[in-house]
Amino acid sequence: MLEIKLVRENLERVKTAMENRGTAIDWNAFLKHDSRRKKVLSELEELRRQRNRVSDQVAEMKRNGENADSIIEKMRDVSTTIRGLEKELSEYEAAIDEMVMTIPNIPHDTVPVGKDETDNPVVNLVGEPPSFDHKPLPHWTIGEQLGILDFARAAKITGARFPLYLGAGAGLERALINFMLDLHTQEHGYREVLPPFIVNRHTMTGTGQLPKFEEDLFKLEGLDYFLIPTAEVPVTNIHQGEVIDASRLPIAYTTCTPCFRSEAGSYGKDTRGLIRQHQFNKVELVKFSRPETSYDELESLLDNAETVLNRLELPYRVITLCTGDIGFSAAKTYDIEVWMPSQDVYREISSCSNFEDFQARRANIRFKEKGKKGTRLVHTLNGSGLAVGRTLAALLENFQQPDGSVAIPKALQPYLGGLKRIESY
RNA sequence: GGAGAGGUGGCCGAGCGGCUGAAGGCCCCGCUCUCGAAAAGCGGUAUCCUGCCAAAAGUGGGAUCGUGGGUUCGAAUCCCACCCUCUCCGCCA
Numbered sequence A: 001m002l003e004i005k006l007v008r009e010n011l012e013r014v015k016t017a018m019e020n021r022g023t024a025i026d027w028n029a030f031l032k033h034d035s036r037r038k039k040v041l042s043e044l045e046e047l048r049r050q051r052n053r054v055s056d057q058v059a060e061m062k063r064n065g066e067n068a069d070s071i072i073e074k075m076r077d078v079s080t081t082i083r084g085l086e087k088e089l090s091e092y093e094a095a096i097d098e099m100v101m102t103i104p105n106i107p108h109d110t111v112p113v114g115k116d117e118t119d120n121p122v123v124n125l126v127g128e129p130p131s132f133d134h135k136p137l138p139h140w141t142i143g144e145q146l147g148i149l150d151f152a153r154a155a156k157i158t159g160a161r162f163p164l165y166l167g168a169g170a171g172l173e174r175a176l177i178n179f180m181l182d183l184h185t186q187e188h189g190y191r192e193v194l195p196p197f198i199v200n201r202h203t204m205t206g207t208g209q210l211p212k213f214e215e216d217l218f219k220l221e222g223l224d225y226f227l228i229p230t231a232e233v234p235v236t237n238i239h240q241g242e243v244i245d246a247s248r249l250p251i252a253y254t255t256c257t258p259c260f261r262s263e264a265g266s267y268g269k270d271t272r273g274l275i276r277q278h279q280f281n282k283v284e285l286v287k288f289s290r291p292e293t294s295y296d297e298l299e300s301l302l303d304n305a306e307t308v309l310n311r312l313e314l315p316y317r318v319i320t321l322c323t324g325d326i327g328f329s330a331a332k333t334y335d336i337e338v339w340m341p342s343q344d345v346y347r348e349i350s351s352c353s354n355f356e357d358f359q360a361r362r363a364n365i366r367f368k369e370k371g372k373k374g375t376r377l378v379h380t381l382n383g384s385g386l387a388v389g390r391t392l393a394a395l396l397e398n399f400q401q402p403d404g405s406v407a408i409p410k411a412l413q414p415y416l417g418g419l420k421r422i423e424s425y
Numbered sequence B: 001g002g003a004g005a006g007g008u009g010g011c012c013g014a015g016c017g018g019c020u021g022a023a024g025g026c027c028c029c030g031c032u033c034u035c036g037a038a039a040a041g042c043g044g045u046a047u048c049c050u051g052c053c054a055a056a057a058g059u060g061g062g063a064u065c066g067u068g069g070g071u072u073c074g075a076a077u078c079c080c081a082c083c084c085u086c087u088c089c090g091c092c093a
Helices: A004-009 A011-021 A027-063 A069-101 A139-146 A151-157 A168-187 A201-206 A232-239 A291-311 A358-363 A388-398 A410-416
Strands: A122-126 A198-200 A225-227 A243-245 A251-260 A279-289 A316-320 A332-340 A345-354 A366-368 A379-387
Touching (some): A004 A011, A004 A027, A011 A027, A027 A069, A139 A388, A168 A379, A198 A201, A198 A232, A201 A225, A232 A251, A279 A291, A279 A388, A291 A316, A291 A345, A332 A379
Antiparallel strands (some): A279 A379, A332 A345
């Protein structure tokens, strides 16, 4: 959520930002509601002032044992008028609120202007795509041949876009999770958490998934609860409504949770394999930072995520999302894309964003400095460190061997009991 | 699921329908004392909206005591609904 004052006072800047994003906003309606709200508010406040004065008078008279009936009678009408204006005001406020809640964040100055993903500049290219004598197989074929992935049975159990890992596949997923969490907690200074996987509407609104993107979520029937689409939601909301002591900042959390996405509107895309699933595991990095240092924190968060790929010896590149491709709540986002040999492309495996105070305003997360007056909103950041299913897919594809087995990178071997390659079951 | 207790500022906690934006304490800030610190004393210290002002400062007004309704000239205080926390009982991995 943007600050309404900022919108009002920097309308041209906000307009430009929204144009760069390709987001259409009905500014006229916004301004109309805003000016009406102001008018009603000042009328209302004048009447309330009157009422407060008279109430004091009544109190005074009653204390002196005088009769106040005539004034009370007069105030009855004023009270009715106040009630009417209050109703009108709350209607304007609701309308404005609804609009403000659907306005996305303003991209940071360093975010390149562009219309879609084709305009995202590559900022870093790491590692060499492996060369193969044969045409590299897609990970789903490798996984099925090795007997470690079984999409047909998963479909039988639930439906399309669900995974079933077996044997060394399940072990590999678990090894990746442990490897990533150990790396972030032991070397990068994150504190491990394990949050609820189901959250309420208020929490979903705090991080920006609601009200605009309800169709992307799985909702529990009969309850106002949702399955989390990312750990960002419950972990950022850990400090919802809190005032954090400035000396504790920055706060860094890591977690691994399943993520549930309806993938509405993605019919026909990535229909095979682990790339686009309704349920997948993701290790997440979340930070709460002072505004002054949040962009440094973004760089280090990105570096922490990249370290996972470096240790796993996977080739990847980093791109900056342009204004037309950046997410609703983010002010700046880097995507890390891993090399997928079977498709001959880089695929997103991590998204690292600074939300500045956009989420903090919605979720009311502030900090206070000793000796200073008032509270300020924190900046929130998060990034995948990494999407586990996609990492597993990338491993299978990049480390596939001519004999059909898959080699295990050194960093991961201790997590698999020393296993050096996965062979057919 | 049943019974009870409770949600008040950065934190703890008091609060009779009107003199309570809210006692008292802690934290923090300033001053006094001190070579300095501690202790002690004095003073200050919530947030948001809005008018005046170019702006800051200042000053005027309004709102805010879990959330939303209601009663009333007037609600932290009374009534209703919901949310959350705690205790006991039941069930249960």
